[in-house]
Amino acid sequence: MTVVPQMCGTFSIVPTTHATALDRLSALLRIENSPTVNTSMRIPENLRDAAALVVDELGLATSTTTLTTESLRFELETALWRASLDALYAHDPASRPSLAQTAHALAVAEDSPVAEYPELIEDAAQAIVDRHPTAEPHDVLLWAEALHSAAST
Amino acid sequence: MTTVILDSEAITALRKPASAKGRAVLAALEVVPAQRKRRRINAHAIVPTTVRVEAHWNRRDPAAATLNRLPILDSTLTSDIANHASDIVESTGVSVADAHIAALVATSGQPAVVVTSDPRDIERASAPHRVRVIRL
Numbered sequence: 001m002t003v004v005p006q007m008c009g010t011f012s013i014v015p016t017t018h019a020t021a022l023d024r025l026s027a028l029l030r031i032e033n034s035p036t037v038n039t040s041m042r043i044p045e046n047l048r049d050a051a052a053l054v055v056d057e058l059g060l061a062t063s064t065t066t067l068t069t070e071s072l073r074f075e076l077e078t079a080l081w082r083a084s085l086d087a088l089y090a091h092d093p094a095s096r097p098s099l100a101q102t103a104h105a106l107a108v109a110e111d112s113p114v115a116e117y118p119e120l121i122e123d124a125a126q127a128i129v130d131r132h133p134t135a136e137p138h139d140v141l142l143w144a145e146a147l148h149s150a151a152s153t
Numbered sequence: 154m155t156t157v158i159l160d161s162e163a164i165t166a167l168r169k170p171a172s173a174k175g176r177a178v179l180a181a182l183e184v185v186p187a188q189r190k191r192r193r194i195n196a197h198a199i200v201p202t203t204v205r206v207e208a209h210w211n212r213r214d215p216a217a218a219t220l221n222r223l224p225i226l227d228s229t230l231t232s233d234i235a236n237h238a239s240d241i242v243e244s245t246g247v248s249v250a251d252a253h254i255a256a257l258v259a260t261s262g263q264p265a266v267v268v269t270s271d272p273r274d275i276e277r278a279s280a281p282h283r284v285r286v287i288r289l
Binding site: 019022023026029030074077078080081082084085087088092094095096097098101102104105106108109110111136137138 | 182
């Protein structure tokens, strides 16, 4: 990794490889009680005002800083998860679980009524991919639950 | 918030990600980004540190690079969890690692999904708490 000093005391971190970037991202997100820094990030004015409203008038967050930081952490962690799994699949394509397998795991995690019916989830995945090749596990689950509900009535 | 908890068999399976069990564990881990994206739930995956010991997962070992690259967090055996796990070992006779998992299920207060090859032990150790199990 190359660390390039920038103006104003900030650093631009230039990863040498995708894997190195993932390792660095993971390490950065694991740091607890990191010191805070001022940034010169520019955001649209309307979002700044909307955030102030959420904090000051609606009381849905303790501060704009907390709201921004927690949202940023959530998005970064989500991006890390997606990128880490995709990197593994790119390195070893046979490791990628099927859509039906992932939908079934989701069914268990969400306590879905179709969790006990992996064959139904398999059929739903097959049917949905025929029309929607980019379907996601939640799409399959929704379709499987609809099939299950229709069969139960 | 959903927590996906891995047992030692799941860790062993992840060392061969293209195996049938490896893909099953990866399907369980896919729950994390799926729920984050669609449900905006702060889902994450953890490995109890006693499970890491049982599965010989030393994060400093270069051979663990593939495992380390997945954002699976350590869940340490705190004093409170150790007390709880100790009672579970005493009453059920399960392994320390399984008792650690069950203690986390009991104290999390959130839906927990355990990825395991031995659902019976995990369910027995977690009782009376209900545990969602993805069987390998």
